[in-house]
Amino acid sequence: MRKRILLLEDEQAIADTLLYALQSEGFEVRHVALARQALEAFQDNPPDLAILDVGLPDGNGFEVCRTMRRTSELPIVFLTARSEEIDRVLGLELGADDYVVKPFSPREVCARVRAILRRSAAAMSTAPFPVLTTAAEASDGLILDEAAQRFRVGNALLPLTRYEYLLLATLMRRPERIFSRTELMDLVWGDAPHTADRTVDAHVKLLRAKLREHGVKTEVIQTHRHMGYSLRLAG
Known part of the structure; x- marks a missing residue:
């Protein structure tokens, strides 16, 4: 073809x-x-x-x-x-x-x-399709199921809002890549143009809390001062 x-x-x-x-x-x-x-x-x-x-x-x-x-x-x-x-x-x-x-x-x-x-x-x-994983899976079991648009930690579903899912999925599709707040606003909140960029920080805080609550001990989402956020690969 x-x-x-x-x-x-x-x-x-x-x-x-x-x-x-x-x-x-x-x-x-x-x-x-x-x-x-x-x-x-x-x-x-x-x-x-x-x-x-x-x-x-x-x-x-x-x-x-x-x-x-x-x-x-x-x-x-x-x-x-x-x-x-x-x-x-x-x-x-x-x-x-x-x-x-x-x-x-x-x-x-x-x-x-x-x-x-x-x-x-x-x-x-x-690449395994439709499931994407990070190296963190070996220790924490964080799995992105693209087809079902959901995250799992081991066999348990991770309860996320729409924007929490989109934010975590964006970071996970390109692990180790640093996304600026502006990029994340464009990629995740593109349909909500009047949202303040501090929304990114608030959602990152909520995501970290949910990940810890569901057994993800690794600090998966990394903060890069004056630059943005990335998803950390274990190891």
């Missing part, structure tokens, strides 16, 4: 060049020029990888990435004319897998896409 690529690029000449290169490599490509079209395409028929331009007439690729990351871990590559380090860092911190600065070689973009898809396929083939 051919891999599906979603290409968000508003400059037609660049889009045509990439379309030709990607289709020549055997990819099935859906091209859109607006952020809203990209999100509609993402919902209608989720791709295997998304290539997102940053500067768009109706928004930017960073916001599209934030929205996609609320529900999906699909590989994402940014295309942009911005070469400043802060933009590259922001893109990668949002969860992008790669960042290509214009002008670029279409053949290089294809090579990067193939490499990312290979890594993604390898990770999926070795």
